[in-house]
Structure formats: structure tokens, C-alpha cells
Amino acid sequence: MRLIFLVSLLLGTSTLLSAQGRDLPPKLIVQITVDQLRADLLLRYSTGFTEGGFQRLMTKGTWFRNAEHRHANTETVVGHTTLSTGADPAVHGLIGNNYLDTQLPSSDVKTTDSDTQGIVLDVSDALHFATQDSSAPLLYPDGSLSAPESGRSPRDLLVTTIGDEIRLSRGAKAKIFGVSMKDRAAIGATGHAGTAYWYNTEKSTFLSSTFYVDEYPQWHQNWTDRQLPESYAGSGWELLYDIANYVFAAFDDQPWEKDYPGWGITFPEHLYPDPSDGFYQAFLETSPAADELTLSFAKALIAGEQLGTDEVTDYLAVSLNSVDYVGHTFGPSSLEAEDTLKRLDAQLAAFFDHLDQGIGLENTLVVLSADHGATEVPDYMNARLRTNLDLFDYDQVEQAPAIQAFKAKHGINDPISSYTSPWIYLDHDLLRFTRADAAEAEALIIATLRGLPGLAWVFERDHIAQGSLPDTHIGRAVTANFMPSRSGDLYPILSPGWFMKDPDPLAGASQHGSPYAYDRHVPIFFMGPGIAAQVVHRKVQTVDVAPTIAGYAGTRLPSGTTGRMLPEILDH
Numbered sequence: 001m002r003l004i005f006l007v008s009l010l011l012g013t014s015t016l017l018s019a020q021g022r023d024l025p026p027k028l029i030v031q032i033t034v035d036q037l038r039a040d041l042l043l044r045y046s047t048g049f050t051e052g053g054f055q056r057l058m059t060k061g062t063w064f065r066n067a068e069h070r071h072a073n074t075e076t077v078v079g080h081t082t083l084s085t086g087a088d089p090a091v092h093g094l095i096g097n098n099y100l101d102t103q104l105p106s107s108d109v110k111t112t113d114s115d116t117q118g119i120v121l122d123v124s125d126a127l128h129f130a131t132q133d134s135s136a137p138l139l140y141p142d143g144s145l146s147a148p149e150s151g152r153s154p155r156d157l158l159v160t161t162i163g164d165e166i167r168l169s170r171g172a173k174a175k176i177f178g179v180s181m182k183d184r185a186a187i188g189a190t191g192h193a194g195t196a197y198w199y200n201t202e203k204s205t206f207l208s209s210t211f212y213v214d215e216y217p218q219w220h221q222n223w224t225d226r227q228l229p230e231s232y233a234g235s236g237w238e239l240l241y242d243i244a245n246y247v248f249a250a251f252d253d254q255p256w257e258k259d260y261p262g263w264g265i266t267f268p269e270h271l272y273p274d275p276s277d278g279f280y281q282a283f284l285e286t287s288p289a290a291d292e293l294t295l296s297f298a299k300a301l302i303a304g305e306q307l308g309t310d311e312v313t314d315y316l317a318v319s320l321n322s323v324d325y326v327g328h329t330f331g332p333s334s335l336e337a338e339d340t341l342k343r344l345d346a347q348l349a350a351f352f353d354h355l356d357q358g359i360g361l362e363n364t365l366v367v368l369s370a371d372h373g374a375t376e377v378p379d380y381m382n383a384r385l386r387t388n389l390d391l392f393d394y395d396q397v398e399q400a401p402a403i404q405a406f407k408a409k410h411g412i413n414d415p416i417s418s419y420t421s422p423w424i425y426l427d428h429d430l431l432r433f434t435r436a437d438a439a440e441a442e443a444l445i446i447a448t449l450r451g452l453p454g455l456a457w458v459f460e461r462d463h464i465a466q467g468s469l470p471d472t473h474i475g476r477a478v479t480a481n482f483m484p485s486r487s488g489d490l491y492p493i494l495s496p497g498w499f500m501k502d503p504d505p506l507a508g509a510s511q512h513g514s515p516y517a518y519d520r521h522v523p524i525f526f527m528g529p530g531i532a533a534q535v536v537h538r539k540v541q542t543v544d545v546a547p548t549i550a551g552y553a554g555t556r557l558p559s560g561t562t563g564r565m566l567p568e569i570l571d572h
């Protein structure tokens with residue numbers, strides 16, 4: 001009885017709070033995250049967008065043009081989770097796509113290649129994937145379970161998300177969902193409540209893990225049965241509009257684009273092969289198909305779960321990844337990337353129309369931002385600005401004479417356990433075992449790094465932990481990304497425009513992950529009932545998004561939030 005009283009008291013309080021802010025809370029909150037959508041790209045292509053897609057957000061919503069991530073490691077899971085929690089990675093815990101975790105059970109310290117994104121060199125067996133959890137295997141459509149190492153959950157996520165808070169505030173009637181091609185994006189955006197779905201290339205459908213589901217609903221089976229991913233076979237990725245409408249019309253064939261066998265680097269070469277082709281799923285990702293699949297699944301989910309059909313606010317996170325996959329392969333400034341964004345624009349227009357016809361946009365809060373921006377391909381910059389940008393070859397550290405001498409002196413294979421972007425982890429067990437001096441090893445590595453072209457800074461763990469980094473943009477960004485049990489010993493930061501060379505020949509042409517403007521500057525849009533059509537140039541941060549949604553919906557702040565509620569959204 002007492003529990004029931006407490007619950008009704010809580011529910012009553014939250015209704016009262018939201019009633020003060022506006023007439024009615026929205027029936028549905030859709031939080032869209034476009035993977036790798038650097039803020040300037042929307043302005044570069046704005047005349048080429050449809051009225052109902054990005055233009056709708058630009059002209060009917062509040063558009064924060066000067067928004068940034070304030071953490072240093074601008075990677076997918078970090079950005080998605082910061083947007084859903086309002087917390088810095090130092091607090092939310094998902095400090096990178098991969099890291100070593102000293103507090104992990106030994107069953108969870110290995111990951112598979114296909115799951116990693118970001119550069120992982122010199123892999124130690126202690127590597128851990130941010131959303132990996134062997135106790136939560138994937139649930140396959142036939143009811144069987146995946147191998148433990150494919151298991152995924154938000155176990156490493158240490159705080160609540162906005163989805164979690166809506167559930168806590170409104171009870172089980174509040175439906176919480178998330179969908180993405182990428183597990184780390186879906187889980188980081190959704191959190192603990194509800195269900196996160198992500199794409200599984202083996203089963204050609206969106207799946208979840210036993211953390212979230214015991215069985216799949218009928219609508220899920222129906223979507224899988226449509227075999228949409230296979231339907232691309234034999235067709236080609238063509239330009240959406242006449243080529244004369246493209247900024248990069250004359251630059252389709254650029255030497256740095258990654259030429260995957262069978263996919264090509266120019267239109268109309270991009271042809272989807274037979275689904276039995278080993279690259280089939282990779283080509284679905286490296287094209288607008290990934291966004292089409294995600295939005296198709298999102299629409300099926302909205303209908304199947306009847307989102308937005310009652311007075312209790314529901315929440316759906318949608319993470320769209322084609323722009324990122326295509327940007328990595330061809331560069332963010334390529335004809336392929338331009339068409340991908342224009343196709344996403346058309347897809348979003350259709351998605352917003354779909355929401356309007358069903359739930360009604362007057363009942364829906366739409367929030368859109370990006371998990372990070374994008375670094376240009378160094379040779380693209382060199383060709384245009386006569387710079388001398390290059391890739392940083394980490395192998396040079398391993399091969400440096402001073403490091404080789406240290407190894408020989410102590411009879412050890414390697415004092416470095418792993419370079420897992422952005423951290424260098426020393427092998428402390430080995431150093432202790434051989435009585436080698438960790439401080440000496442660290443000093444040698446720092447001196448080596450500093451002697452190499454393209455290195456800007458290297459920050460030491462102890463200095464970060466003590467809060468003694470310089471009080472600069474970059475110093476603060478590194479500190480915001482530091483977590484003692486998951487961070488490494490040294491944080492090297494390359495010069496602007498540089499990124500780490502990946503030894504994998506199939507690795508992309510471009511990257512992200514730096515603390516520089518091109519990776520941190522992202523758009524933020526809010527569109528919905530009571531929100532003004534306006535452009536805001538005041539500097540805001542991505543940690544402000546979740547508390548603003550909380551303020552709008554009248555829920556508690558997510559537990560790690562340090563961002564601020566944006567008055568442009570809430571004050572009127």
C-alpha cells in the first residue's frame with residue numbers, strides 16, 4: 001500500500017511540474033542523432049535540401065548553430081551517451097568505443113574485430129568494447145542466444161539517460177525505445193529502460209539482447225520477414241538528384257577514396273552484389289541503405305508499439321549512421337557523402353510527414369544533433385590549402401631505438417599493453433613482474449612521441465587525475481573524458497588535421513576523435529509544440545540537450561547531468 005501511495009505521489013508531482021511548463025507534455029519525444037554530422041555540412045548543402053527535411057528543422061524549430069561536444073574523444077558511443085545523459089564521459093563512463101577496464105570480470109575483456117570502430121593497435125587481451133556484456137547475449141529471432149562475447153548491455157553506463165528518467169517519472173506506461181545500425185549508439189542513446197535495437201549483419205535484422213528482451217513482438221517478426229536488407233541486391237546506389245545540383249559534381253573520383261572491391265569510388269559503380277557476397281552487409285552500411293533500413297524499422301516500431309497514442313510521454317532514440325560510414329570511406333567532402341546527406345534529408349522529410357500524419361507534429365518533440373563531426377582527409381586539405389598534413393604512424397613509437405633498448409635491457413616484449421584510441425596503456429603487470437621502472441618506460445614513450453611529426457601534446461594520467469592540466473579548451477576536454485578505472489596512462493593528441501594511421505588496408509580514408517572544432521562542432525535542433533522558430537548563435541554544449549528535454553518533459557534530471565537547460569527552448 002505504501003509503495004502504491006509513493007508511486008502515485010511521484011506521478012502526481014511530475015504531472016504538476018510538466019503542467020507548469022506548458023499545456024500538455026508531448027506524446028512522443030524523438031531524439032535523432034546523425035552520426036558524423038559536422039555542423040557546417042548543413043549550411044554547405046542547405047540550398048539542396050527539401051522543404052520537409054533539414055529545412056523544416058531550420059525554419060520551424062530552434063537551431064543552435066554554435067554547439068559543441070566538450071569532451072576530447074569525439075567517438076560514437078561517447079557522443080551518443082553525452083547527448084542522452086547530459087553528462088561528460090568522465091561521469092557517464094562510456095569514455096571511448098573501446099578501452100581497457102581494470103574492474104572487469106575476465107570473461108568480458110575480449111572483443112571481435114567487426115565490433116571495433118576507432119583505431120585499435122597492438123591489441124592486448126584486456127581490451128573491452130564499451131557496451132560488451134557476456135551476461136547479456138543477443139536474442140536471435142528464433143529464440144536462440146548468441147555466443148556470450150556478442151552480448152551487449154548498458155552495464156558500463158553509470159548514469160541514467162533521459163529515456164530512463166521518463167520511465168521513472170511516468171511509470172511503465174511510458175514506452176522507451178532506441179534504434180541504430182550500431183549497438184553502442186543504440187544502447188548509449190536508450191539507456192537502461194525500454195528496449196534498444198541494433199542491426200545484426202548475420203541475421204539481417206535489428207536485434208536486442210537479453211538485457212532488454214525475452215522475446216520479440218509480432219511487428220518485429222513482420223519487419224524481418226519483409227527481408228528489406230536483401231532487397232537491395234542487384235540494384236545500384238544512384239545520385240538522388242541531377243549531378244548538376246551537387247557541390248562535389250566534378251570531384252567524384254578522388255585518389256584517397258577507399259576502393260572496396262566491387263563497390264568502386266565513382267557513380268554509377270556502386271552496385272549492391274548478391275547477399276551471399278561477403279561485402280554485402282558492409283555495402284549496405286557504406287551507402288544510404290543503412291539510414292533507409294533504420295528509419296523503416298523505426299516506423300514499424302512506432303506503429304507496432306503504438307508510440308504516442310496516449311497521454312503518457314513516450315521516447316524514441318533514432319541514430320542514423322550512413323553519413324558516418326560513407327564519410328569514413330570516401331571522406332566527408334565527397335560526392336558520395338553529399339548524396340548520402342541529401343538522401344537522409346529526403347528520408348527525414350518522409351519520416352517527419354509520417355509522424356505528422358500519425359501522432360501529429362503538434363504532439364511531438366523532435367530533437368536532432370550529432371555524436372561528433374568529421375576530420376577531412378589530410379590529402380584533401382593538402383590539395384586545397386597547400387598544407388603538409390599526414391597520418392601519424394604509431395608504429396614509429398614501437399620501433400624507436402630508445403624503446404627497443406628499454407625492451408632489451410629488461411628482457412620484455414613490449415612495455416605497452418595497448419594503444420586503443422585515444423589512450424596508451426602501459427603493461428603494468430609485465431613491468432612489475434620484470435621489475436622494470438614504469439616511470440622510465442613512460443618517460444621514454446613521451447620523449448619518443450614528442451620527437452615525431454604530427455604530435456601536439458601528450459598528457460599524463462597523473463596530471464589529468466590531479467586536475468593539473470592547463471585550463472585550456474583542450475585541457476578541459478581531456479579532463480572531461482578521464483575515468484580512473486578505464487583510462488590509460490598517456491593521452492597523445494595530434495596536431496589539427498592529423499589522425500592515426502590504421503594498418504588495416506580496409507580502414508577508412510578519414511576519421512574523427514580529436515578535440516578540435518571539426519570533430520566537436522555539431523548542430524542542435526529542437527522542434528515541437530511551444531518551441532520558437534529561431535536561430536541561436538550563443539555557444540551551447542551537447543551536455544545541455546538532455547537537461548533541456550528533462551525540463552521540457554517535466555522529469556528529473558538524468559543523474560550525471562552537468563549541462564544546463566536551454567532558456568531558448570523553455571522560457572516562453
Ligand SMILES: [Zn+2]
Nearest residue numbers: 036076324328
Ligand atoms: Zn565514425
